[in-house]
Amino acid sequence: MKAGVFPAAAALLLAFSAVVAAPAVSAAQTTVAPSRAAAVGSFADLAEKLLPAVVNISTTQSAPQRQPGQRPEVPQFPPGSPFEDFFRDFFDRQQQQDQPQRKATSLGSGFIIDAKNGYVVTNNHVVQDADEITVILQDDTNIKAELVGKDSKTDVALLKIKTSHPLVAVPFGDSDAMRVGDWVLAIGNPFGLGGSVTAGIISARQRNIDAGPYDDFLQTDASINRGNSGGPMFNLNGEVIGINTAIFSPSGGSVGIGFAIPSNLAKQVVAQLKEYGKTRRGWLGVRIQAVTPEIAESLGMPAPKGALVASLTPDGPAAKAGVQAGDIVTKFDGKDIGEMRRLPRVVAETGIDKAVPIEVWRKGKPVTLQVKVGELEAAEEQGLLAANEDKGGKDKAPAQKATESLGLKFTTITPELRQQYEIKPDMKGVVVTEVQANSAAAEKGLKAGDVIIEVGQEEVRKPEDVTSRVQKAKEQSKKSILLLVDRKGDLRFVAIPLS
Template sequence: MTAALLLALAAPVAAPSMAAKAHAQGQPQVQTGPGRAATGSFADLAEKLLPAVVNISTSQAAPQRQPGQRPEIPQFPPGSPFEDFFRDFFDRQQQQDQPQRKATSLGSGFVIDATNGYVVTNNHVVQDADEITVILQDDTNIKAELVGRDGKTDLALLKIKTSHPLTAVPFGDSDAMRVGDWVLAIGNPFGLGGSVTAGIISARQRNIDAGPYDDFLQTDASINRGNSGGPMFNLNGEVIGINTAIFSPSGGSVGIGFAIPSNLAKQVVAQLKEYGKTRRGWLGVRIQAVTPEIAESLGLPAHKGALVASVTPDGPAAKSGIQAGDVVIKFDGKEINEMRRLPRVVAETAIEKAVPVEVWRKGKTQTIQVKVGELEAAEEQGLLAAGPEDKQAPKDKAPAQKPTESLGMKLTAITPELRQQYDIKPELKGVVITEVSSSSTAAEKGLKAGDVVLEVGQEEVRKPEDVTAKVQKAKEQSKKSILLLVDRKGDLRFVALPLS
C-alpha cells in the first residue's frame, strides 16, 4: 500500500532532542529564542502550555435492534430438535434488558477562553458523537456542549461549564511563521495523555485535498493517532496551528504532519461562537487554474489568477457582470496569485460587502464592483455554478454535417441523434467531439467523445468550420495555443490546446 493521507490521526510522539543530536555529532547547538532556554530545553514552555491542552473523549451509541426484532435463526432440517432449542434461546435473549453498547474515540483540543470554557478541536473528533467529554491535564472529566462545527475546515467549538480553574492559550499569527521556525505540538497520541514534541515548519500553504480551503502548515514534529485537534505552538506560546492530518504509509508518524493555520481557524471559531455555524462570503463562480498555455492564449502576462469557468445564474458574480472566461487577479485589493487563494479570500469577506474585483478580460484589466453573498444560504437554496443557458434555444432542424478533424479531434455539429447519444442538454449550443486521437494533445488534456465545445478563443462556435477558422486565425496571429470552453454533462472547464 502506498503512503496515504490520514485524517483523524494527528498527534505528536516523542522525538530525539535537536540539541542532543547536535551535541552528539559535535555540531553547534541551534540558536536560542523566546521560550527556549540557553540549555536548548523546551521544558519551561511546555510546563506553561500543557494545562491548556485537553483530551477529547467521545461516545456514539451502537445500532440497536428494534423491539420484537429477532435475530435470524440458523436453518435446520424440519423437525430437528436444534430448531426448538435455538428458538427458545433467542426468545430468552429478547426478554433480557441488555445495555446499549457505545463506540468511543479519543482526540485532543485546547482551551481558548478560560472564563467561558470554550475549547477548540477538530470536527472529525466530535462528528456524530452522542456524548463529548473534555479531560483536563489532572484527569478531571467534564461533559462538553457542542457549540458548532465546520466540515469544510475540520474545526469544532465546544463549551464546558466547571468551577475548576482553566488555563487558556491565545491564537498567534500563522502568516508570520516561516519555513524553518521551531514549533511545539501537544496532544494525546494513542490515548496516552498529554505529550509534547518539537519540530520545525517544513512548508506553508499545503493543499492536501482535504477541503475547499486547504492552506495547511506542514511540520516534521511527530504527529500520531489521537493528536487530532491538538495545538501547534510557536516559541511565544501562541497557537499557530491545529494538528489535523498526517501523510504516512503505516498510520504512524514519518515526519509529514499538517496543521490548520491559526489565521484561518480564528475566523471560523469566531463565527461558530457567534452564530453556531459558519457564514462565509460567496461569489457564485466555478473556477480553474490558469496554466501557462491558458495564460498565453488569453494574452495574460503571467499564469496567475483564477479563471472563471462558469457563473451561477442570479449569483453575486452574475449580477455584477463577471463572465465565464474572466481571470480574477485581485479581489478586494488582495492579489490572487493562484486559483486556490480566491475561495479563501472570498470566504473571509463580510457578507453584503461591496468589493472591487479586478479581472482580465479580452486582453486588458477592468474592475467590477461585486456585492458578496452568503455561501451557506446559497447551499440551502441548492444554487450551483452552471454553464450558460439559453431557454429560448430553438430545436435542431439542420441535417448532420460531415465530421471535421481539428487539433486531433473529430468535431460535428450537434444533431438530435447526437444529443440523445451523448445526453446533451436541449439548450446547449456548440460542436460535439465524436472522436479523439489517442496520440493527440487533446487526449492528454482529457477531452473525449461526447464533450461539447462551446467557445474557441473566447468566441462562440456553432459548427466545425467555426473551429477550423478560429484555429487558422490563431495560427496566423502566431499564437502558441488556443483556448476552448468545453461542457461535459453540465461541467464547464477551459482547455488550452497547443497549436504546434
C-alpha cells in the same frame, strides 16, 4: 481525504533530532557557531506554562440496537432441517437476555481559548456524530461539554464547558508570521496517554492535502499521532499558530509529516461559530480552475496566475457584477490571487454584503469591477451551487459530416447525439465524436461527447467556426488555443497546443 493522509485522531509521531557535524579544524580554530537547538536550550518552562490549557476530549456514540421484539433473521434451511429449530431456539434465548446498549468511544485533544466563558477548540472529526462529549482537564477533572458549532469544510469545532474549576486559556497567534524552519511545540493526547509534548519545526506552508476547499495547512515534523487531533501547535511565544489535524503516511503510522490548520484560518471560523453557531462565508458564485502556462499564453497573459472563471451562477454576485466566463481573477478586495485555490479562501473571509473591487484579466488587459459578496451557506440552502436544470426543447439541426482539427472529430449537435451523449436540450456548440489517440487533445482529457462552446473566447455554433478560429490563431503565431468545453454540465477551459 486522499490515500495516505489520515486524521490525527488516527496517528501522530515526532522525528526530532539535532546532529551537528563540524569539519576538521586546527587547534587554533576553537569557536563553532551554536546550533539553533542549543540556542533554545529547553522547552520545559514553556511546556509547563501551556499544559494546563490543553485538554483531552472523550466522545461516545451509541451503537445501533435492535428494536424491542425484533429478532435477527433466521438463516434459511431446507424444510424439516434440524438446524432450523436450533437457530430459532438460539435467537429466542438471545432476545430474552437484557443486553446493555453498546457505545463507541473515541479520544482526541483540544485547547481552551476563553477561561471565563469556557470555550474549547478542537477538530470537527473528533466530535462528529458524538452523543456525549467530555472534556478532561490536566488534573483529570471531567466536565460535560456542549457543542456550540462545527465546520466540516475546515474541520474546526467549538465546545463550551461550565465549571467553577479554574481554567487556563491560550491565545491565537499569527500563523502567517511563521517561517519554514521555525520551532513549534505540539501538545495533545496521543493514544490516550494525555498531556504529551513534542517539538519540531515548520517544514512547509500552504500545503493542499485535498481535505477540503480551504486547504492551507502548515506542515511540521513534530510528532502527531492518534489522539492528537484537535490539539494546539504553539510558537515559542506560547501562542496557538495551528490545530493539529492530519498526517501523511503510506502505512498509517507517523513518518514525521504532520499537518495543522493555520490559526489565521481557524480563528475566523471560531469567531463565527461563537457568534452564530455556524459559519457565514462570503460567496462569489463562480466555478474556477487553475491557470496553466498554455492557458495564460492563449489569453495573452505574461505569466500564469490567478483563477480562471469556467462558469458562473446565474444572478450570483459575480454574474451581477459583470464577471464573464473566461475571465481570470487576479485580485480580490485588494489581495493578489496568485493561484486558483487562494480565491475561495479570500472570498470566504470577506464580509457578507460587502462591496469590493475585483480585478480580472479579460481579452489581453486588466478590467476592474465591483462585486457585492453573497453568503455561501444561504446559496447552498437555496440550491444555487448545483447545476441548472434542463429547460426542455429540441435541437432540429441537421446531421453533418464530422470535421477534423486539433486531433478531434466534431460535428453539429443533432437530436440523436443529444440523446447518445446526454447533452442538455439548450446546449449550443459542436460535439466531439472522436479523439485521436496520442494527440494533444487526448492528453488534455477530451472525450467523445464533450461539447465545445467557445474557441479562442468566441462562441462556436458549427464546425466551420472551430476551424476558422484555429486558423486565425495559427496566423497570429499563437502556440495554443483556448477551448471552453462542457461535459454533462461541467464547464472547463482547455488549452490545446497548435504545434
